[in-house]
Amino acid sequence: METRDPASLPALTQDESIRYSRHLILPEVGPEGQRRLKAGRVLLVGAGGLGSPVAMYLAAAGVGTLGIVDFDVVDTTNLQRQVIHGTPDVGRPKLDSARDRIAGINPHVAVEGHPVRLTSANARQIVRGYDVVIDGTDNFPTRYLVNDACVLEGKPCVYGSILRWEGQASVFWGGRGPCYRCLFAEPPPPGEVPSCAEAGVLGVLPGIIGCVQALEAVKLLLGQGDSLIGRLLLFDALRLRFREMRLRRDPACPVCGDAPTIHELIDYERFCGYAPAEAVTENRMNDDVPEITPTELKERLDRGERLTIIDVREPFEWEIGNLEAHGARLIPLKQVPERMDEISPDEEIVLQCRSGARSAQALGFLRRHGYDRVLNLKGGILAWSDQVDPSIPKY
Missing domain, CATH: 3.40.50.720 (NAD(P)-binding Rossmann-like Domain)
Known part of the structure; x- marks a missing residue:
């Protein structure tokens, strides 16, 4: 940062001198310091x-x-x-x-x-x-x-x-x-x-x-x-x-x-x-992450298709709003490795979080461990609230 020559500093107007009066009486600021701030x-x-x-x-x-x-x-x-x-x-x-x-x-x-x-x-x-x-x-x-x-x-x-x-x-x-x-x-x-x-x-x-x-x-x-x-x-x-x-x-x-x-x-x-x-944007995933939109998920659920919805958010987020009415279960992201036995690789799984970022991480982990039928809910529960059920609180 260049040190400006005091002679080159802009002058203070009368209104500015009044406005900054509590600065002007500080020895470390004074009129010259206030002019430095103005510059x-x-x-x-x-x-x-x-x-x-x-x-x-x-x-x-x-x-x-x-x-x-x-x-x-x-x-x-x-x-x-x-x-x-x-x-x-x-x-x-x-x-x-x-x-x-x-x-x-x-x-x-x-x-x-x-x-x-x-x-x-x-x-x-x-x-x-x-x-x-x-x-x-x-x-x-x-x-x-x-x-x-x-x-x-x-x-x-x-x-x-x-x-x-x-x-x-x-x-x-x-x-x-x-x-x-x-x-x-x-x-x-x-x-x-x-x-x-x-x-x-x-x-x-x-x-x-x-x-x-x-x-x-x-x-x-x-x-x-x-x-x-x-x-x-x-x-x-x-x-x-x-x-x-x-x-x-x-x-x-x-x-x-x-x-x-x-x-x-x-x-x-x-x-x-x-x-x-x-x-x-945190809501946009890699091209190789298989996704399902909220409206597509709702249509499939309405047709009675068997889908396992896993919510990978934290418990306090689940309490704010969740898809339990549609069969969703809570397995926080950090617990997914130790609770894989609760997720059957034979079922079609939809992973869901707030916006889609954490569920995409869980999807990548499960795919590396042999889970081939896994989808990520695009946009997470925020998108579900926007596109399907506005009664779900957004946060």
Whole structure:
């Protein structure tokens, strides 16, 4: 991040001086620091759970330009934690909703929207135009992509991650400390780490971690304080405990090490073990996964065909809504290997989960063990609720 000459910093208007008066009397900020914030350009990758508090607090703090990368639309399930969006915004692009909320918080902040999927083809060009990048992503391919783009462009990446009741935060800055790859050289196998959609997340948690990210971004722009470079902050909300791990740069890191081998962005979906189609959406499976749609399944059940429906979700998900009325049985994904004797290979089996991702994993496992008559319910119970029985709650 370049240190700007104070003479080149934009002046504060009278309204801004009043708005930021509590900053101006802080010795670590003052008028010059506030002008640095006004000149600052921060890129938020994602306007979801983490991006919401980051965007709102950076806007309130007077960061002059916020770039937002997001191509998703607001869904009702987002509202429990993505507080930048409201009930009237359901169905709107998140970028539009976030832009309106930021304008309401601080009309002096410019929002640069990037309504695109961040890819290896556009990431460096987008990242290049900003001083600080905020990682608000929720999947491993994009997380590695953001990290590598920041290292190659020499930008600090303020990292955050949340799941269930736990969160993490750090600042990765290749050349000045470790990067994300120094901490996680290899991604976990697909499906090993559940998404928030599968495992859940406490609604307050992204507010806590997002505020830490916003704080780190402000400190970087001001050039004040001790940043989280070389430190990983761990937060346990259930026990209300913060812990810290020291991080070291890996000299063998392929992107920020002594002899880097990555000089351009790569195919991150394949690096993380995903087929390209899987990377687009968790609801889309590989072409070689035999599927049955909810309407097809309902028609076959109505004809009285003998089908064994196995629900591989967790017990608490089963309680939210299930297909027990159609003969479904619960065998959580992790229990499938030890309970195979409860699943007859002579029967035609339909595997089902929330959206189709976990059931596809169970299908692959059973096929490797000689089960040939196995189908995956396309779109899971969410699709069943949409296409067959809207009385089944969606979550």
